[in-house]
Amino acid sequence: EPEVTQTPSHQVTQMGQEVILRCVPISNHLYFYWYRQILGQKVEFLVSFYNNEISEKSEIFDDQFSVERPDGSNFTLKIRSTKLEDSAMYFCASNLEGGADAEAFFGQGTRLTVV
């Protein structure tokens, strides 16, 4: 069964360093998302990506964040200069149809720890 794959499962980085979180969405999907969950808090939307451009982003997704789909397969989230408060579980998701009723398929998450 096709699945969304995220790597690494756990990343530890020093404050101020750049990190890239990687995701391989399901191959025929067209809509791509990043969410994050700070420990004990809600899962929060970061960004959606469709047709090779950002469709929507939340207020969390500031200039320190960027996304890319460099090769039609991978979907990456880059944090340019990490802060302690970026420590969270980051989830990648994709779906085929978009829209309010569409089922999103999620990866298992990358736990980012900024020290």
Place this chain on the structure above:
Amino acid sequence: GDSVTQMEGPVTLSEEAFLTINCTYTATGYPSLFWYVQYPGEGLQLLLKATKADDKGSNKGFEATYRKETTSFHLEKGSVQVSDSAVYFCALSRRSSTLGRLYFGRGTQLTVWP
């Protein structure tokens, strides 16, 4: 703004007990409502959904009914199993959304003991 509030966990039950996890929402218009589940070591996966008022979503013995009058979408199961141990997330998507952005609650950890 749009938001979801779900019952604080963790919830610990014995096998065959009845489960309710409460979820209420705030939204503009009439959203679609979802329950996602995350088993240990896996990604979130859709458990069930309802797209309009009074719809009942069901899957794997779980049910939830879209109640517009109480803005709720409570998850229920009549007899839980050890294999139901997981984190359960309530979520909504705006009907006006063409992009499928989801608004989630915090998640509720369920542990079922044999």
